[in-house]
Amino acid sequence: MKNIQEVSRVTIRFAGDSGDGIQLTGNQFTRTTAIALNDLSTLPDYPAEIRAPAGTLYGVSGFQIQFSSQNIHTPGDEVDVLVAMNPAALQSGLKSLKKNGIIIINGDAFTERNLRMANFSENPLENGFLAGYQVYPVDITRLSRDALEKIELTHKEKDRCKNFFALGMVYWLYNRSMDATVEWIERKFSRQPIWAEANVLALKAGRNYAEATELFATSYRVPEAKIEPGIYRQITGNEALTFGLIAAAAKARRNIFYGSYPITPASDVLQYMASYKHFGIKTLQAEDEIAAIGAAIGASFAGDIGVTATSGPGLALKSEFLGLAVMTELPLVVMDIQRSGPSTGMPTKTEQADLLQGLFGRSGEAPIPAIAASSPADCFYAAYEAVRVAIRFMVPVLVFSDAYLANGAEPWKIPDTEGLPEIEIEFAKAGEDYAPYLRDPQTLARRWALPGTPGLEHRLGGLEKQDVTGNVSYDPDNHEKMVRLRAEKVQRVGEFVEEPEIYGDSRGEVLVVSWGSTYGTVLTAVEQLRKEGKSASFYHLRWVNPLPKKLETYIRRFRRVIVPEVNLGQLRRIIRSTYLVDAVGFNRMKGQPISVSELKQAIEALLEEKNNGR
Amino acid sequence: MADNIPVTTKSPKEDFASDQDVRWCPGCGDYAILAQMKKVLPEIGVPREKVVFISGIGCASRFPYYINSYGFHTIHGRAPAVATGIKLANPELSVWIITGDGDSLSIGGNHLIHLCRRNLDVNVILFNNQIYGLTKGQYSPTSPLGKVTKTTPYGSIDRPFNPISLVLSAGATFVARTIDRDTKHMAEIFKRAAAHKGCSFVEVYQNCNIFNDGAYRLLTEPETKFDQVLYLEDGKPLIYGKEKNRGLRFNGFETEALEMNESAENKDLPVHRENSENEAYAQWLSRIGDVPGLPVPVGVFRAVQRPTYEQLSEQQLAGAIQKKGPGDLKQLFISGDTWKVE
Structure with missing residues (x-):
């Protein structure tokens, strides 16, 4: 009987060739982990090339x-277990592996050719290079083939099952049930029983191998987490955006018109939306980014909820039309799934560097409300709320996500559909005394009048509008009034939406202010610091425009303010200029999320300044 | 989702005049186009609340302000994009795109060709004056080679687009040309465009009397126009001339102009067929005007029926609902793998 050790937190990284089925393996492990009631967070990380050379x-x-x-x-920042299906996976995974971390290696893949391609001059399994780690070389390819001896598949075909062998070993290592995966395989391959049998055999063989051999001295168990009761599913950020839009349309009882042009990492959303036509969703794969937003604006003019999504370079192309949406005061949702820039940059890698472009990247004074999702599942609520605000205030709304949220997944507690906030639309009616730019005194929204309604014929356009009538106007006083009205309308969104709460004490030494996908990292860092008795609090913005009123109050109550971002300090710039506060930044631009430990060090340095006489 | 909007069916002519002052230069060809449009609109059988005019930027693009219907003066070159969204959101609307040669062939060239290939049921009226008017006289993508303008002081070295040829290639299903000075013909063409189900494209030769006066003089002056303009009539031979004594025919790969002592009407000449499936025929016609010595055809080059984009889009939506049932949020959320935490 082997030793079982209880641990509270584990990070595993599966890595191999694009063709090794790594994403599938990871998803299966995730699902099993969720069913075992652990809290979890995932990060898929795949190459930009569709079929990169093996x-x-x-x-x-x-x-x-x-x-x-x-x-x-x-x-997780640091990896406890690295499953490396080839030398390249080992080479690239080592830098994030913990000291004394576990490496499970497919020894069969350590051929001279593979070693050379992974920049190993010698075999690291033989030269002591991996001293300081717990290394478990297993001939995964050969053992899988042996396990499938009686299956009528070629060697090459059998090799496609080796990821399940590896998964079986990891299941043993963490005392996981294989039931969910076995059931999944049988369902997935119900029409190809030979593949179902082969994959299940490989999975079981991996587990049995780990158990039978004295390969690992210890296996581990992670106790159940306290998780809110409910029905859960895994959801990626892009799926959640899709669901949020569909839910909002259903609540508003309007069709969604989704115009988009394929761009990484936003293309998924167009693909998903196109598959939900039975929800009354119209999709247009437009000829370019500009047409995509233009069609969405046209659809909004005619009464659908116009939505478009893109990434940074696409947002740049859409900026002129965004200005038109500001001028014509039509509801519109524009989602920016940010990626590393500038220019084409690193399309599959994450960044938060479109904040200033999104808020200010238009000609003239063209403010728009902007909401930033904080986690994959939160993308659902961000998209939903964006539609609500767009309709209520008759404005274009920007939704920020990024490559990390788009592809990352987390368990999502499925919401009660009745509990979602109502979205009411009151169109101008035939026969009413209609003026296109007459405003609701509270929201400053003008009224939405649909083509097809007799008596409400009116003309919209990009030329400056006369207040109330909407006629073209070059009057100087009118222009100033309209510029201020459009800005004020965006500010009033702040009175409609809920302001976030501070995490930690509402006064103290260091306040961390962040936005978007850094949420999890910052929360973890601040949680850990607070456990250590440090005076750090955390305020995470949801709407980045308008800023919450409480933000200034909190900023004044802390000795220092630090703004961690995956950019050169874009929110920091806004905070400094808005509140005249000497906020400092913590900025990393590696195409990856910020690491908890590095951020913690930066906050600690600020906490210690005081002792150094600042 | 249908709206319960009462529908009026008749529209008196004056209904389409808006309360805005028209601000084109006196003598501009645009006035004639506006007048004919106001005349034609009450006759197309669509109440004015279902008419939408969409434009880009340029002199022509002011047009929607002068028509009392729904209108959208968008941004430069992008009217087709906005129109696509409008028509997909509400296919019942009669959608008109008003554009110019700079707007639709230069900055908006991409949108124009994609509009045509999708065969959205809209009417595009392209005011072609071969010049940039609103920016005061720069050459346009239809200005002829050698044209001297403010930005081509040594003459233009850009070859011009032939708009008819371009949209034919792009798949427009109704393609026509008319001239601002021939108001009767223009009105007929507008009516035909409105009646056509699918992407209708009408090029209007329009005179800019300020920056490019007389660009079409040969086609409009009584001394020359009969020998310079060939009026296309469906089912009739390709003849022209004051006495109808001139005709066109193929001679090998070349076009031959014939001149006779009598009417060419009953001679053995190619007969115009708007609905010819052979697009090469319409392409041939579209290029005739580029050949020195040959007349410029006006009228309907091509009129064929194809399913429209919004029809196909609606069909897919209806088909998906029929197949999967109307979308159910709860079902959507629990689709895929779920697990329960007690």
Whole structure:
């Protein structure tokens, strides 16, 4: 009987060639972990190339998962277990592996050719290079083939099952049930029984191998986390955006018109939306980014809810039309799934560097409300709320997500559909005394009048509008009035939406202010610091425009303010200029989320300043 | 989702005049186009609340302000994009795109060709004056080679687009040309465009009397126009001339102009067929005007029936609902793998 050790938190990284089925393996492990009631967070990390050459470093596909008996908010900085299906996966995975971490290696893949492609001059399994880690070389390819001896498949085909062998070993290592995966395989391959049998055999063989051999001295168990009761599913950020839009349309009882042009990492949303036509969703794969938003604006003019999504370079192309949406005061939702820039940059990698472009990147004074999702599942609520605000205030609304949220997944507690906030639309009616730019005194929204309604014929356009009548006007006083009205309308969104609460004490030494996908990282860092008795609090913005009123109050109550971002300090710039506060930044631009430990150090440095006489 | 909006069916002519002052230069060809449009609109059988005029930027694009219907003066070159959204959101609307040669062939060229290929049921009226008017006299993508303008002091070295040829290639299903000075013909063409189900494209030769006066003089002056303009009539031979004594025919790969002592009407000449499935025929016609010595055809080059984009879009939506049932949020949320935490 082997030793079982209880641990509270584990991070595993599966890595191999793009063709090794790594994402599938990761997803199966995730699902099993969720069913075992651990809290979890995942990070798929795959190459930009569709079919990268086998064995190369740039062709490595990775999947990282952190799971715990406690609440966790990130996929983990440091990896406890690296499953490396080839030398390239080992080479690229080593830098994030913990000291004394576990490496499970497919020894069969350590051929001279693969070693060379992974920049190993010698075999690291033989030269002591991996001293300081717990290394478990297993001939996964050969053992899988042996396990499938009686199956009528070629060697090459059998090799496609080796990821399940590896998964079986990891299941043993973490005392996981294989039931969910076996059931999944049988369902997935119900029409190809030979593949179902082969994959299940490989999975079981991996587990039995780990158990029978004295390979690992210890296996681990992560106790159940306290998780709110409910029905859960895994959801990626892009799926959640889709669901949020569909839910909002259903609540508003209007059709969604979704115009988009394929761009990484936003293309998924167009694909998903196109598959939900039975929800009354019209999709247009437009000829370019400009047409995509233009058609969405046209659809909004005619009474659908116009939506478009893109990434940074696409947002740049859409900026002129965004200005038109500001001028014509039509409801519109524009989602920016940010990626590393500038220019084409690193399309599959994350960044938060479109904040200033989104808020200010238009000609003239063209403010728009902007909401930022904080986690994959939160993308659902961000999209939903964006539609609500767009309709209520007759404004274009920007939704910020990023590549990390788009592809990352987390368990999502499925909401009660009746509990979602109502979205009411009151169109101008035939026969009413209609003026296109007459405003609701509270929201400053003008009224939405649909083509087809007799008596409400009116003309919209990009030329400056006369207040109330909407006629073209070059009057100087009118222009100033309209500029101020459009800005004021955006500010009033702040009175309609809920302001976020501070995490931690509402006064103290250091306040961390962040937005978007850094949420999990910052929360983890601040949680840990507070456990250590440090005076740090955390305020995470949801709407980045308008800023919450409480923000200034909190900023004044802390000695220092730090703004961690995956950019050069864009929110920091806004905070400094808005509140005249000497906020400092913590900025990393590696195409990856910020690491908890680095951020913690930066906050600690601020906490210690006081002792150094600042 | 249908709206319960009462529908009026008749529209008196004056209904389409808006209360805005028209601000084109005196003598501009645009006035004639506006007048004919106001005349035609009450006759197309669509109440004015279901008419939408969409434009880009340029002199022509002011047009929607002068028509009392729904209108949208969008941004430069992008009217087709906005029109696509409008028509998909509400296919019942009669959608008109008003554009110019700079707007639709230069900055908006991409949107124009994609509008045509999708065969959205809209009417595009392109005011072609071969010049940028609103920006005061720069050459346009239809200005002829050698044209001297403010930005081509040594003459233009850009080859011009032939708009008819371009939209034919792009798949427009109704393609026509008319001239601002021939108001009767223009009105007929507008009516035909409105009646056509699918993407209708009408090029209007329009005189800019300020920056490019007389660009079409040969086609409009009584001394020359009969020998310079060939009026296309469906089922009739390709003849022209004051005495109808001139005709066109193929001679090998070339076009031959014939001149006779009598009417060419009953001679053995190619007969115009708008609905010819052979697009090469319409392409041939579209290029005739580019050949020195040959007349410029006006009228309907091509009129064929194809399913429209919004029809196909609606069909897919209806088909998906029929197949999967109307979308159910709860079902959507629990689709895929779920698990329960007690």
